Each structure stands twice: as C-alpha cells, then as structure tokens.
Amino acid sequence: MGLKSYFHLKQVGHNFRQNWPTQLMSLLTVTLSVLIFSFFLLIYLNVVNIGARLGDELRLVVYLDNEVEPALQPLISSKISTYAKADKILFVSRAEAFIRLQKQLEKEKDLLTDLGPEFLPPSIEVYPEKSFRNFTRLKEFSDFLATLPGAQKVQYGQEWLERFGYFTELLRVIVVLSGALLVLATGFMVSCTIRLTVVAKESELEILRLVGASNRYIQAPLFFEGILQGVLGSSLGLTLLYAIFIWTRTHLGGSTFLNQLEYTFLPFSVTAMIIGGTTLLCAWGSLLSIRKHMRI
Amino acid sequence: MLKLFPDDRPLVDIVKATKVYPPDIVAVQNISLAVAKGELLFLTGMSGAGKTTLLKLICAIEQPTKGVIEVGGRDLAKTGSAEIQQLRQEIGVVYQDFKLLPKLNAAQNIAMPMEVAYRDQREINSRVDELLAILKMTHKREIQTGKLSRGEQQRVAIARAAANSPALLLADEPTGNLDQDSANLVMDLFEQLNREGTTLIIASHDESLYRNSDYRRVQLEHGLFTNHSSPRQLPLINQ
Ligand SMILES: Nc1ncnc2c1ncn2[C@@H]1O[C@H](COP(=O)(O)OP(=O)(O)OP(=O)(O)O)[C@@H](O)[C@H]1O
Numbered sequence: 001m002g003l004k005s006y007f008h009l010k011q012v013g014h015n016f017r018q019n020w021p022t023q024l025m026s027l028l029t030v031t032l033s034v035l036i037f038s039f040f041l042l043i044y045l046n047v048v049n050i051g052a053r054l055g056d057e058l059r060l061v062v063y064l065d066n067e068v069e070p071a072l073q074p075l076i077s078s079k080i081s082t083y084a085k086a087d088k089i090l091f092v093s094r095a096e097a098f099i100r101l102q103k104q105l106e107k108e109k110d111l112l113t114d115l116g117p118e119f120l121p122p123s124i125e126v127y128p129e130k131s132f133r134n135f136t137r138l139k140e141f142s143d144f145l146a147t148l149p150g151a152q153k154v155q156y157g158q159e160w161l162e163r164f165g166y167f168t169e170l171l172r173v174i175v176v177l178s179g180a181l182l183v184l185a186t187g188f189m190v191s192c193t194i195r196l197t198v199v200a201k202e203s204e205l206e207i208l209r210l211v212g213a214s215n216r217y218i219q220a221p222l223f224f225e226g227i228l229q230g231v232l233g234s235s236l237g238l239t240l241l242y243a244i245f246i247w248t249r250t251h252l253g254g255s256t257f258l259n260q261l262e263y264t265f266l267p268f269s270v271t272a273m274i275i276g277g278t279t280l281l282c283a284w285g286s287l288l289s290i291r292k293h294m295r296i
Numbered sequence: 297m298l299k300l301f302p303d304d305r306p307l308v309d310i311v312k313a314t315k316v317y318p319p320d321i322v323a324v325q326n327i328s329l330a331v332a333k334g335e336l337l338f339l340t341g342m343s344g345a346g347k348t349t350l351l352k353l354i355c356a357i358e359q360p361t362k363g364v365i366e367v368g369g370r371d372l373a374k375t376g377s378a379e380i381q382q383l384r385q386e387i388g389v390v391y392q393d394f395k396l397l398p399k400l401n402a403a404q405n406i407a408m409p410m411e412v413a414y415r416d417q418r419e420i421n422s423r424v425d426e427l428l429a430i431l432k433m434t435h436k437r438e439i440q441t442g443k444l445s446r447g448e449q450q451r452v453a454i455a456r457a458a459a460n461s462p463a464l465l466l467a468d469e470p471t472g473n474l475d476q477d478s479a480n481l482v483m484d485l486f487e488q489l490n491r492e493g494t495t496l497i498i499a500s501h502d503e504s505l506y507r508n509s510d511y512r513r514v515q516l517e518h519g520l521f522t523n524h525s526s527p528r529q530l531p532l533i534n535q
C-alpha cells in the first residue's frame with residue numbers, strides 16, 4: 001500500500017508540474033469560495049450570538065397608572081403565570097424606579113435633586129422563559145399584558161427586535177446562497193481541472209493503458225489531486241478569514257459599540273466541518289469527472 | 297511472472313481470425329496460429345501483409361471481426377478490461393511507431409511498465425540501467441526521447457518492452473531503424489530473454505535476423521499465411 005501511494009503521489013507531483021496554472025486557478029477558486037462562505041457564516045454566527053446574549057436581558061415592562069399594593073402582587077403574578085411561565089416577575093415602585101435612575105446617572109445625579117420619584121411611573125417587569133423569547137409569542141404576550149388592570153403601555157423593544165430578526169433572516173439567506181456558490185464553484189472548477197488534466201495527458205494515458213496500468217493506477221492520482229485541492233483550498237480560505245478577523249479586531253476596535261460586544265471566531269467544530277465538507281465535495285467532483293472523461 | 301499463463305496450452309492460440317477494417321479492408325484473413333510457451337517466432341511478409349494487425353489482435357488493441365484469440369488460455373473477447381490490463385503487464389510490446397512519451401527521458405519511458413506494476417523503485421532503477429547498458433544507450437539515460445534519433449528511440453522502445461521480463465514479447469519491426477551492430481545487440485537481448493523464459497513474436501523484414509537461425513518462421517501475404525518454413529515446425533497454420 002505504501003509503495004502504491006508513493007507512485008500515486010509521484011503522479012500527482014508530475015501532473016502539477018505539467019498543468020500547474022490550471023491547478024492553481026482551481027485552488028484559488030476553492031480558497032475564494034470557502035473564504036466568502038465562511039465570512040458570511042462568521043458574521044451570522046456572531047449576530048446570532050449577540051442576539052442570544054441580548055435575549056438573556058429581554059424583559060417586558062408593563063407601565064401602570066398606580067402602584068400595585070404588596071398584598072395584590074401574588075395575585076397578579078399568578079394571573080401572568082397562567083398565560084405564560086416567567087423566570088421572574090418584578091414589581092417596581094416609583095421609589096425604586098427613581099433609585100435606579102439615580103444610579104444610572106451617577107455623576108449627573110444633581111439633575112434629579114429638584115425632582116421626586118412622583119414623575120416616574122411604577123411598573124411590572126416580566127422576564128419570560130426562554131421558550132417565549134421569539135418575536136410572535138412576545139407580541140401575543142405583550143397584548144395579554146396590556147389587558148392587566150391599570151396597565152398603560154407595554155414595552156419590549158419591539159421595533160428593534162423586529163429589525164434584528166429581519167437582519168438575522170437576511171444573513172441566513174446570504175449564508176445559504178454563498179454555501180450554494182461554494183458547492184457550485186468548487187465542484188465545477190475541480191471537475192474542469194481534472195478534465196483539462198485528462199486532455200493534457202491523453203497520449204500519456206493511452207500509453208499507460210498499453211503497458212497495463214490498472215484503472216486505479218490511472219485514477220488514484222486524479223482523485224488525490226481533488227482531495228488535495230479541497231484540503232489546501234479550504235485551509236487557505238479559513239486562514240485568510242482568520243487573518244481578516246484578527247486584523248479587524250485590532251484595527252476597527254476604537255471606541256465604537258462594536259468594541260463592547262465580544263465577537264468570536266468560528267468554533268473548531270465548524271472549521272473542521274468546512275474543511276471536511278469542501279474536501280468531500282472536491283473528491284466527489286473529481287470522481288464524477290474521472291468517470292465522465294475516462295470511459296474505458 | 298508466469299502464473300497468469302498455464303503450461304499445458306499454447307501461450308498464444310489464434311483460431312480462424314479475420315480482421316476487417318472499415319469500410320472493407322481485409323487485413324488478416326482466416327488465420328490460425330499457435331505459439332508454444334518459450335518459443336521465438338518470426339513473422340515475415342511484405343509491407344501491408346497484416347503483420348502489425350496480427351500483433352495488435354494478440355495484445356487486444358484490436359478485436360477480430362471473426363475468430364478467436366486466446367492468450368494464456370483466455371479468450372480475449374470474453375476477458376474483462378481489468379483483466380486485460382493485468383494481462384498487458386505480462387506482455388511487452390515494441391510498437392512499430394514506438395509510442396514513447398517524447399517529454400519524458402529514456403529512463404522514465406523504460407520505467408513505465410514497471411511503475412504500473414508497482415515495482416520497487418530500486419529494482420526499477422537497476423533494471424533500467426541494465427537494459428540501457430545492454431543496448432549501449434547509457435549515455436542517453438536522461439535525454440528526452442523526443443530529442444533522440446529514430447534508432448535510439450527504437451532501442452528505448454525495445455528496452456521498455458523488455459523491462460518487466462514479460463511472459464510474452466511482441467516486437468513489430470524492432471530493427472527497422474538500426475544499423476547491423478545495434479540490430480545484433482537487440483537480437484542478443486531477445487535471445488537472452490527467450491532463454492529466461494520469455495516467448496517472443498518478432499515481425500520483421502530484416503532477413504539478417506533469422507537467416508542463420510532455425511527459429512520458426514511464418515510468412516503473411518495479403519492477410520494469409522503462405523509458407524511456414526523452419527526445421528522446428530510446430531502445430532498451426534491456416535486450414
Ligand atoms: N486502422 C486501420 N484502418 C484501416 N486500414 C488499416 C488500418 N490498419 C491497417 N490497415 C490496413 O490493413 C492492411 C494491413 O496493415 P498492417 O499494418 O497490418 O501491415 P504490416 O504487415 O504491418 O505492414 P508494414 O510492414 O508496412 O508495417 C494494410 O492494407 C493497411 O492499410
């Protein structure tokens with residue numbers, strides 16, 4: 001087996017010397033496709049990540065006319081709970097709201113000296129369970145909360161959430177499209193390259209046949225070649241993406257809000273899947289092409 | 297090497313073979329010929345008589361229009377392509393037009409059949425050196441065969457055919473471009489292979505190759521055998 005691999009690898013090297021511009025083109029196509037795909041995937045995964053983290057702080061705030069008396073609080077809590085399980089329900093009085101505001105303003109605290117807690121409305125803060133944190137269910141929940149006695153208005157950042165939802169959706173579409181591009185471009189280029197190799201080697205293949213080369217002897221190097229392009233191309237694409245990622249993080253940091261979100265690179269499992277998937281794709285493309293162009 | 301070929305049957309057995317090239321060129325007509333294992337046979341005849349065609353039938357480059365070709369006890373028409381490839385590793389062929397790869401050097405061309413058979417690299421190198429030395433071509437080892445003279449190319453083609461010490465060697469006009477000395481070297485190599493067990497069929501016009509020997513000779517004329525002179529007469533001939 002080792003001896004056979006040696007001959008096949010020797011052939012791979014030989015093919016490359018004979019046909020390197022095409023092979024390089026094909027490698028670059030694989031690299032570029034992987035780069036484009038993984039670039040959008042990286043953005044998408046980070047956005048989803050941010051969304052999840054923001055989701056953890058998600059709450060519905062029901063602003064009330066009047067404070068709820070402590071005796072009534074369990075009643076209201078249980079009424080809310082009958083509609084939807086909540087992780088936490090918090091009753092915020094005017095005084096508590098005022099203290100929070102003071103904390104938030106800290107240095108400009110004196111702004112509030114002339115004001116009392118009276119101008120702030122009391123509220124109920126509902127932290128819904130994880131399963132409730134999707135857009136339509138939130139909306140229904142908020143409609144329900146609006147029917148509570150004394151409720152004036154329910155807020156949960158609907159506009160922002162909606163936009164964020166659309167954005168994620170758009171990204172998902174782009175990821176799928178660039179994935180399709182990856183499949184098409186890679187499969188096409190790899191099979192084209194193999195076809196060109198076969199054409200360039202036509203007389204050589206004929207003579208190999210005449211001296212008794214098995215199909216395996218002839219096909220194995222081409223198959224190796226496809227696999228090699230998959231492994232190298234995808235690794236190179238991901239390396240480039242990593243370089244871009246690092247560069248962006250160090251140079252675009254600044255003071256923008258981007259800096260405050262921590263973003264991460266593709267996890268190892270995803271990179272492994274991209275490399276594995278691309279390699280399989282290339283192997284498949286080369287097999288198809290070999291079958292098609294080397295009818296014996 | 298001989299495992300593919302049983303001892304108790306002719307190595308090559310041609311039974312009433314006819315080859316018609318389109319549209320209606322009859323190259324070989326109703327020919328029967330048996331070649332025993334270990335034989336050295338000359339195939340003679342004028343240009344266009346059908347010598348090359350007959351050799352191509354034996355190594356399955358062409359299929360007969362009628363009749364049966366058996367090599368090593370296998371009917372070639374009923375042998376799958378994978379097995380044909382395996383068979384070809386046991387058959388060395390010197391093509392009339394050489395079929396060398398002009399971009400590869402002499403040594404690389406000669407090594408091809410051995411690489412295809414996954415021989416050990418050291419074994420390949422020493423066999424290439426040995427053959428180049430026998431044919432006095434050592435100094436051309438690293439030269440692309442496209443740059444060699446016809447006679448030199450022919451010797452590379454012969455070395456390639458002999459490389460695997462094949463069970464059967466088919467040589468089509470192997471000395472056509474060679475001077476007498478080189479032709480003698482080639483004949484010496486063929487006889488050495490024959491002593492080591494290779495069966496040879498040599499198609500040639502070159503009378504000097506067989507003039508002083510008693511090898512069997514069959515002559516083709518317009519696709520038919522005409523005479524089959526030789527003291528070492530064996531079974532065969534067209535009925
Ligand atoms: N591929 C082909 N298509 C059509 N006709 C062919 C083909 N190959 C050979 N022929 C014809 O078949 C006949 C026998 O040819 P072949 O090459 O077997 O002769 P030969 O004995 O080898 O001649 P030479 O000594 O010149 O090499 C010739 O008339 C030739 O023109």
Ligand SMILES: [Mg+2]
Nearest residue numbers: 347348392468
């Ligand atoms: Mg001929």
